Amino acid sequence: MHDRSLSRRTLLTATATATAIAAGAVATASPAVAAASQPSPFSRHSRHSRLKRLIDRMSLEEKIGQLFVMRVYGHSATAPDQADVELNLKEIGVRTAAELVAKYHVGGVIYFAWAHNTRDPHQIAELSNGLQRAGLAQPTPVPLLISTDQEHGIVARIGQPATLLPGAMALGAGGSRGAARKAAQIAGAELAAMGVRQNYAPVADVNVNPANPVIGVRSFGADPDAVAGMVAAQTRGYQSAGVAATAKHFPGHGDTTVDSHTGIPVITHTRRQWEEIDAPPFRAAIAAGIDSIMTAHIQFPALDPSNDPATLSRPILTGILREELGYDGVVVTDALNMQGVRDKYGDHRVPVLALKAGVDQLLNPPNLAVAWNGVLSAVKSGELSVARLDESILRILRLKQRLGLFQDPFVSARGVDRTVGIRPHLRAADEIADATTTLLVNEDGLLPLSRRREPNLLVVGADPASPTGSTGPPTAVLAEAFGELGFAAEALSTGTAPTAATIADAVRAAGGRDAVIVATYNVTVASSQRTLVTRLAATGIPVVTLAIRNPYDIAQLTGVRASLAAYCWTDVELRAAARAIAGHRSPGGRLPVPVQRADDPTQVLYPIGHGLTYEERTQP
Secondary structure, three states: OOOOOOOHHHHHHHHHHHHHHHOOOOOOOOHHHHHHHOOOOOOHHHHHHHHHHHHHHOOHHHHHHHOEEEOOOOOOOOOOOHHHHHHHHHHOOOOOHHHHHHHHOOOEEEEOOOOOOOOOHHHHHHHHHHHHHHHHOOOOOOOOEEEEOEEEOOEEOOOOOOOOOOOHHHHHHHOOHHHHHHHHHHHHHHHHHOOOOEEOOOEOOOOOOOOOOOOHHHOOOOOHHHHHHHHHHHHHHHHHOOOEOEEEEEOOOOOOOOOOOOOOOEOOOOHHHHHHHHHHHHHHHHHOOOOEEEEOOOEOOOOOOOOOOHHHOHHHHHHHHHHHOOOOOEEEOOOOOOHHHOOOOOOOOHHHHHHHHOOOEEEOOOOHHHHHHHHHHHHHHOOOOHHHHHHHHHHHHHHHHHOOOOOOOOOOHHHHHHHOOOHHHHHHHHHHHHOOOEEEEEHHHOOOOOOOOOOEEEEEEOOOOOOOOOOOOHHHHHHHHHHHOOOEEEEEEOOOOOOHHHHHHHHHHHOOOOEEEEEEOOOOOOOHHHHHHHHHHHOOOOEEEEEOOOHHHHHHOOOOOEEEEOOOOOHHHHHHHHHHHOOOOOOOOOOOOOEEOOOOOOOEEEOOOOOEOOOOOOOO
16 A cells, blocks of 8 residues: 655655746645646746746756656656566666656656556556656756646546546537536546646547547547537636646547558548638637647648648648647647657657657657657757757746646645545536437337336447446446346346357347347447347347447447447446436437448438437437
8 A cells, every 4th residue: 555645845845946946936726726826926028038047057958858758657756566667678768757757857757557657546646746856856957747648538547536527529419518618627627636737638630530440439529610619618627727738639630540550641631621620629729728739640631742740740730730820839749659650750750850840749759769869869960959949848848837837746645635536526427427428219219218117127238448447347337327226237248249159148138138238339330249239129129229439330230229329438428328228317418420321321310419308209
């Protein structure tokens, strides 16, 4: 069991160092609200002068380090598990996170669950404090900007007991900008309490391609204006909680069939289509005062015919983002270990080209030594000027200053207890989720199910691994939720690709049941999930399908009496779906994307805005 106490003397000494650099008073407010509640200790002009003097004190090596945001293995900054020490030595050439900061002077660290950074909220807070102590122990002391991908929904790095909230497309289905802002405020407050002050959310991509393998339900929807409103709301929510929001992935990743983790997507939109479809959410984010914008590893020939990835494109990042859209905040790359940015140039050239394009933060290169030395060589050769580095460092330091990190970068165990996973946050998450479940089909008023009329349920279907450390698996969570609502419910996992034997087992298990709930997951024309649903429907037992990821599944299914979309398989959305199916809440969601016919994708089966209530018992 870890020690929740923090060394007060160590913290006060380090905080005093940071305060001296910033020439500001020691903050007495919680770091989670420091940026929002504290008046600046000096004027904007004076503040920037002081930051510039701080930059002038840095060595070239320290300046280069400030540009990098790097992963590191381990739950502790100084005492990770031996297995994590070995991974750090293999991939980075250091033993610990503190050594990473000391050797490379990185300006930030990104947390991942798979890097064992996010065991529990108190551990995360102590890791953050350890990193900040390492940052302030450098020859030129500078606090770190700690970040993560906490989009919620299918992408989140910190799980329970932190509050898990509906993801973007679920919020899009709910349609409430107020709910989107509240979700971001809750998420931001919890992140800040754990020392995470830059969140790579919200997703500003407009998902107009149902086959998009990497965005999908991470997007708020397919309507640019609706997405723009949600992006602006979440930007304000995160930043009101003292966390830098990050709109991603510029200039827009919503219309692709290639995952940029594994290849280089090409967006074929014209410049006019970009203005109409992709640009509005980013314009809205900028108007809302977004702190950072993340680039996309995509080719966009209408914006840059060179076919360089947008991350490395000066016409896109400087010409459009900086000059046309007037954005002067921090630009961060998408992860530089993704294949989409590595296909055309070597890993030593990618960070140099990104900086020349207009990037400020270089996120998670595959080999930090190669990337860091690539920038150093470019400066020594004159390809990159020190002035160009200083320009980006000033933006990064300005952001750290706005977040109050120079005043007090540390968090406390008490702050974690008062903020993370507290009852009001969990209650709000359930209330927000209740408005997102979307009822697509309800033939003959099958739903809501009644515990008196249909008391005996079977829950089958896909059981993908939990995306956020929630309880899982989905069928078990659903069965438990129905049990709490007064039903007798049994779970049977059939997977995303059920075999003939598994399907036969499900059909046998359905015997004598009053209804079967089938959790579907990204059903395609070749998916055996279709056979599962057809065979179950052929028994005559009422079948209810629940799409637990993309809402397009219903187009591939036949014999379904009722169908809903939950947009994710985290507990909060599954419980909300169970309440809707059981009639404890009326389904309030409306499709934020169109669902096309499977046999003719040019025809729309269910348009944007479609969603039934229990006053509308049949298909329109």
